[in-house]
Amino acid sequence: MTFPRFATIAEMRSALASKTISAVELAREHLDRIAASDLNSFVTVCEDDAVATAREADGHIGRHGQSGLVGVPVAHKDVFCTAGVRTTCASRMLAGFVPPYDATVVARFRDSGAIMLGKTNMDEFAMGSSNENSHFGSVSNPWDVTRVPGGSSGGSAAAVAAGLVPAATATDTGGSIRQPAAFCGISGLKPTYGRVSRYGMVAFASSLDQGGPMARSAEDLRLLLQHMEGHDPLDSTSADIGPTPREADRVGLRIGVVREYGRDLDARLAATVDEAAAVFERLGHERVEISLPHTTYATAAYYVVASAEASTNLSRYDGVRYGHRAESPNDLDDLYARSRSEGFGAEVKRRILTGTYALSIGYYDAYYRKAQRLRRLIRQDFLDAFRSVEAILAPATPSTAFEKGALLAPDETKDPTVMYEQDVYTVPASLAGLPALSIPCGIIDGLPVGMQLIGPHFGEDRLLALAESFQQETDWHQRTPPR
Amino acid sequence: MEADLIDKLMRLAALRLEARERELLKDNLSKIVHLIDTMQSADTDGVEPLDHPLDGVQPLRPDHVTEVVDRNRFQEVAPEVRDGLYLVPRVVE
Numbered sequence: 001m002t003f004p005r006f007a008t009i010a011e012m013r014s015a016l017a018s019k020t021i022s023a024v025e026l027a028r029e030h031l032d033r034i035a036a037s038d039l040n041s042f043v044t045v046c047e048d049d050a051v052a053t054a055r056e057a058d059g060h061i062g063r064h065g066q067s068g069l070v071g072v073p074v075a076h077k078d079v080f081c082t083a084g085v086r087t088t089c090a091s092r093m094l095a096g097f098v099p100p101y102d103a104t105v106v107a108r109f110r111d112s113g114a115i116m117l118g119k120t121n122m123d124e125f126a127m128g129s130s131n132e133n134s135h136f137g138s139v140s141n142p143w144d145v146t147r148v149p150g151g152s153s154g155g156s157a158a159a160v161a162a163g164l165v166p167a168a169t170a171t172d173t174g175g176s177i178r179q180p181a182a183f184c185g186i187s188g189l190k191p192t193y194g195r196v197s198r199y200g201m202v203a204f205a206s207s208l209d210q211g212g213p214m215a216r217s218a219e220d221l222r223l224l225l226q227h228m229e230g231h232d233p234l235d236s237t238s239a240d241i242g243p244t245p246r247e248a249d250r251v252g253l254r255i256g257v258v259r260e261y262g263r264d265l266d267a268r269l270a271a272t273v274d275e276a277a278a279v280f281e282r283l284g285h286e287r288v289e290i291s292l293p294h295t296t297y298a299t300a301a302y303y304v305v306a307s308a309e310a311s312t313n314l315s316r317y318d319g320v321r322y323g324h325r326a327e328s329p330n331d332l333d334d335l336y337a338r339s340r341s342e343g344f345g346a347e348v349k350r351r352i353l354t355g356t357y358a359l360s361i362g363y364y365d366a367y368y369r370k371a372q373r374l375r376r377l378i379r380q381d382f383l384d385a386f387r388s389v390e391a392i393l394a395p396a397t398p399s400t401a402f403e404k405g406a407l408l409a410p411d412e413t414k415d416p417t418v419m420y421e422q423d424v425y426t427v428p429a430s431l432a433g434l435p436a437l438s439i440p441c442g443i444i445d446g447l448p449v450g451m452q453l454i455g456p457h458f459g460e461d462r463l464l465a466l467a468e469s470f471q472q473e474t475d476w477h478q479r480t481p482p483r
Numbered sequence: 484m485e486a487d488l489i490d491k492l493m494r495l496a497a498l499r500l501e502a503r504e505r506e507l508l509k510d511n512l513s514k515i516v517h518l519i520d521t522m523q524s525a526d527t528d529g530v531e532p533l534d535h536p537l538d539g540v541q542p543l544r545p546d547h548v549t550e551v552v553d554r555n556r557f558q559e560v561a562p563e564v565r566d567g568l569y570l571v572p573r574v575v576e
Contacts (some may be wrong), residue, residue, distance in 0.1 A: 084540040086542075089566050097560060098559075100556050100560065133535075143489060185565055192537075193536045194537060194539070208536075233544065236542055236544075237535075239537075243493070248576070294525065296511075297522055297525050298522065300520075300522045300541045303515065303519055311496060315496075315497075319562065320571055321569060322561055322563075324562075325563065329572050330572070331573075332571055332572050332574050334495070335571060336497040336499050336573070337499040340496075341498050341500065344498075346504075349500070349508070350497050350508065350511055350515065351510065353492050353493070353496055353512060354512065354515050356492045357488075357492055357493050358494070358519070360491075367519060367522075370525075370527060371519075371522060372532030372533050372534065373527035373532050373533070374525055374527060375533040375536075376530055376531060376533035377530060412507050412511070415511075416514065416515060417514050417515060417518040420515075429496050431536070432536060433536025433537055457537060465559075
């Protein structure tokens with residue numbers, strides 16, 4: 001049988017529960033779609049493992065009925081370690097790396113019965129906003145294959161948007177869940193820093209990295225978050241608080257619209273976000289203009305903090321313990337330098353060197369400490385704003401999905417900071433450690449537009465409730481790419 | 484971005500770049516520094532640097548061994564090992 005291509009997890013669960021379809025049939029159908037797809041959204045497909053796990057899921061459903069994610073096909077961004085399945089981070093450095101353990105997120109999904117179909121493509125080490133920095137080639141946006149899906153979680157976003165999987169895991173350091181979700185017309189949630197364990201998630205910038213779900217509805221995001229979140233003794237930065245509740249008020253909230261975010265925004269995108277604000281007003285919420293005065297410094301502060309942490313985290317790749325090793329090194333320094341230079345791509349090298357610069361003697365105070373001071377001011381802007389509003393509505397991106405090659409040339413001759421400016425609306429919440437989600441709110445010239453909802457720390461419940469009510473009122477999230 | 488500084492950064496980061504890659508990088512880094520220099524106009528006097536987005540403190544767990552290091556399993560992913568040891572080029576003559 002064929003199952004509706006763009007079914008939500010909720011629909012799949014009820015079909016599995018009523019035995020309208022088996023987990024094996026569901027897995028096989030999605031594996032066939034992946035095999036037939038030319039988006040390059042997967043780095044590794046786990047066909048045999050997936051069918052075997054689905055068979056176990058069918059046994060479980062037969063005995064106990066469907067619960068949790070039992071029998072639901074998912075994909076993991078290739079930044080999450082998967083025991084026995086190679087985890088590349090889309091880098092030549094880790095092209096042959098097979099982890100000896102599972103990331104906590106992967107283990108939790110496995111324990112809840114989800115069927116892992118494979119690992120999705122991404123920007124190398126999650127550094128990029130177009131998925132063009134992948135050792136395994138760029139990913140195509142299913143809405144227009146000449147365009148990028150966004151990044152760094154471009155493979156996860158494209159796979160969900162194309163109906164190859166109903167859900168995928170992703171990570172967000174400065175916008176890597178929200179921007180590709182917006183470009184591909186799907187829903188994505190970056191939880192509060194610490195809500196989801198980072199154990200086994202290959203590190204980029206440890207004070208910013210946060211795993212989260214991508215799916216086709218806010219309702220599905222809520223279900224997926226339940227199976228990702230929670231304190232993990234293996235990640236001492238994971239928050240020791242209870243699960244996300246389901247109790248937030250759905251009416252009578254004050255929703256902030258950021259004055260500074262409107263300044264340089266494309267008029268048609270601004271109109272789309274404005275229309276979304278009008279939907280919230282119709283739903284009984286109040287629109288309140290707010291100011292986040294340090295916004296203008298966010299991109300600069302983000303690139304200093306993230307690159308500094310990246311240069312430190314990526315020093316572990318030395319060609320000795322795991323990862324790429326240069327052939328016939330002359331001496332130890334040669335082994336290190338050649339293994340790293342051969343293993344890392346251009347953007348990763350730029351970030352490592354930017355971070356090295358910001359942390360080096362003579363520049364540490366002027367750059368790294370300065371960025372950390374600005375980080376506090378940017379966070380304080382949000383904390384002040386949340387005294388007068390319950391959530392903030394913002395654009396997710398400055399444009400819709402751009403053409404491949406528009407911001408990144410194969411010969412690396414383009415100005416990298418133009419790509420960095422893509423993150424202008426997403427990095428502030430990242431620096432502040434706040435939860436933020438992106439959901440579809442319009443279409444311009446055949447391409448989806450996303451909007452962000454940003455909330456106070458650990459306020460995921462309210463963001464999801466607002467997104468759920470928006471998706472009951474509108475059908476942007478049900479639009480699908482042309483075939 | 485002076486050539487000497489690029490050489491120093493490459494040494495610190497254990498990277499080695501070909502001449503063309505190095506020239507491009509010099510140009511790229513200058514643009515990135517230009518971007519991050521926009522921070523300098525912000526008044527941050529008296530503001531405490533923020534290390535952790537939730538101002539979290541590092542929690543400590545009881546000082547007990549909680550896992551066994553399985554050297555053989557972990558070394559399966561190493562490029563070159565012998566007798567349980569990681570191999571590197573000779574460092575002592």
